[in-house]
Amino acid sequence: MDNDRRSVWRGFSSSSQTKTPSVRRAFTERMLSHPGRLSLAYFLVLIVVGTVLLILPATSRDGQVTDFNTAFFTTVSALSTCGIVIVDTAEYWNLFGQAVILLCIQFGGLGVMTFASLITMTISRRIRVTQQLLAADELGASKLSEVRSVINVVLICTFSVEIIAFSLLFPALLRLNEGQVSQSLWEAIFFAVASYNNAGFTPDTAGLYINSWSVGLPILLCAFVGTLGFPVILNVFQCAHRRQGPKRWNLHTKLTVVTTMSIVTTSLLWFLSVEWNNTTLFHNADLSSKLWHALVAAVMPRSAGFDISWMPHVSEQTKLFMSWIMFIGGGSASTAGGIRVTTFAVLILVCRAAFLRRKDDSVFGKRLHTQTVIMSVAITATCSILIYVASLILLTITDRSLTDIVFECCSAFGLGGYTLGVADPGNPGTLYVLAALMVIGRLGPMTVAYAISKPQPPQAVRYPAESIIVG
Template sequence: MANDFDESSSNEESSQGLSWWYSADPMSQNKEIKTARRIRRISLADRLLTHPGRLSILYFCVLIALVTLLLLLPFSTHDWVFTNFPVAFFTAVSALSTCGIPVVNTAEYWSMFGQVVILFSIQFGGLGVMTFASIVALGVSRRLKVSQRMLTASELGTTKLSEIKSVLTVVLGTSIIAEVVTFTLLLPELFRVNRGQIGRTLWQALFYAVSAYNNTGFTPDATGLHVNRWGVGLPILISAFVGTLGFPVVLNIVQSVRRRLSPKRWTLHTKLTLVTTGILVLTSLAWFLLVEWGNVALFPADDPGMKLRRALSAAVMPRSAGFDISWVPEVTPETKVFMSLLMFIGAGSSSTAGGIRVTTFAVIILICGASFTGHRDVVVFRRRIPRRIQMTAVSVTTACFALVIVGATSLMFVTGCDFVDAVFEACSAFSLGGYSVGVASAGNPSSMFILAGEMIVGRLGPLTIAYAISRPMAPEPIRYPQENIIVG
């Protein structure tokens, strides 16, 4: 069996340089014959499991079709009417992608059945396309294929394939615990808000708990987020913030606390995520306090404490969850551009939010810093970032920027809106931010389909789609000589 894991000349052709997980017996003729027979009888499920990216897209598309069908039914609405297809489709995509941009009032238009469908859609979307697809694979095959485990390792931020199953369990457990804690904290204040109506209180607490942790802007009542009541606004704010950090960061912090390790022992990913997130939140807080201090739509009260609460909510929510969107159309164009940048950056990797991710943004800034200072290596916290990570960050940022520009230009064509509003709406849809300035409307199906496409790509992620459609890399037999060009 030693030959099964070496890189000898007899094994390298079949392993393609991946003998660290490849298992074969090139000396056994019978095994080759049996393997060939199994390949001929491969089932559709096996084919999907060997292409996890395609499985994720299929899973997401099936869920969109199912939720859209349920929302089209008359008993999904208060008035028992058939919902037109663009509205049902857009709402399904918005919920499953955890974006939360509404085109109809959730509490007034959808019945209890329709709201339950939306709530389940938010939960399944928040678990992550790759995460839930891996759980499906576990249930079907009782084990993960190697290719499935490799992509899931990348999605969840772990590098050890043996940890995937336990990580998936912890992901589910973490989500449930966070939602249960948020639900419990919301009960007392919502009970007072609803004047003792137990049923309404329980439903709103559950909906807010799921929607907050999964960073979705849907709300169970017509008033939106009770930002003026700190007993409701603070648990939602904390839950949404934790959801933006990403599972790898939460897991690393929990493991460090259990092992009593100092923050110095945290992974580089955790440090970079927390530092970048902190800088973005503080910058956003300062922006809203300085630029929008006199905006009565955002700060209707003169109480400095209440203004600080609203500024803190406005600083955290644009990167993830679009709660309380009533004030957004009233901000200055400069603030809309600033919020578009925040939404484009988004939250942490493998989190319930979207965007290019804060670590991607941090790597881009570090690359620029190294280039401007003449350093060859990109270094942060005494750790060198591999060149592969740098190229991935640049590629993802470029592709996502192009997607946002194409979406914004398309919105300008079909709606006639100005460039700032179009970019704002495109960034919100792509980053799953959930904020809206009213560009998309039920009366303009084209705008809804454009934004739905942005949400789908934002939820699946450029890397997942690239994995689904890419072919195995062919070896390069020739490396051509390099030659410099003039750039800049």
């Protein structure tokens, strides 16, 4: 009888031990088979961890518990690399709190899909085909075999640019801080990470240091590089290593650089022509200050909202113009948000082809894929509806003007970081609407849709086509 009992117990124990790993394996398989959900889960976990840490009394200068809404909104703003703040970063958060924010910026800037791929590699020691497909689309790799190397390049590129920015910022900050080494080191690290990741958080009060050319110019250049995107930086570096000129850049790089420079130039000319005689903004300002503000307005609003003190003084026309710039955002697979400059470029090419009655959308001697055109139209339409709905909600729950509402929504979605004060701690509804826009802007509308949708089987039947009248 005892032998029978021992035999039964051994069988039960063996069954339990095999069942537990199988359950864990099944859960892992479900997560890895749907990388969009893995990315969303990773982002949500970081939001929870960051919010909990910022609530702790150890993160605030007064040693008091931070309310949930402030901690949550700050965490989302940092993880999304947006930079909209509702409390002054330097005055409210102590060194530990600023370190938590900086880590959130770094993890968010490296990219949700990048870390999702790294998690997958750690768990399964290989990247599944479905994971590779989505990671390749996010990181700009043209072949599945390139994904691992692109992830390595993302990490190397990120830290390399941040180290270069730090080396440029530290001597300038050391002079401005009158030889205070520890403060200059921390501010140089913070500005280097925040600028490359295009997050408008500043470790000094109101970001006053960036008005200095010696500090502001490295931040400006670093933020500009961050908006180009990892695929562009990788392609430019590869061509430079092979001693090949811009003519050998791939189509994505050419389209990104040309469109980006066009938007920056347009923004610069707009600000110089519209705001040059703005006495409220440029009261007793010299030529150098006007040119600096023009450069900031040309580069920063696309994703990096450093020094927001001048924003309330611009004209209504400029607010609306900047809303359009922030809605476009930066390059694909970059630290910027928005619909991305390549999406905007594809729409321009589609309009040109339609108006000229051309059959194909071509540029730089290359023809665009039909799927690329469809995706660009879908992304723009979806994001436009998203901004429209969010604006309606904010108009309902606030008494702000339509221009301010649209500006704030585009800034949150495009991760611009500029704010006109619509995000009000006294009105929690505004915080959650803008936080949702920041999350979608960081993950991308297609990733969110992929995460919440069910996988669909391949279409078995292709129906006959019929023309309709449009326009």
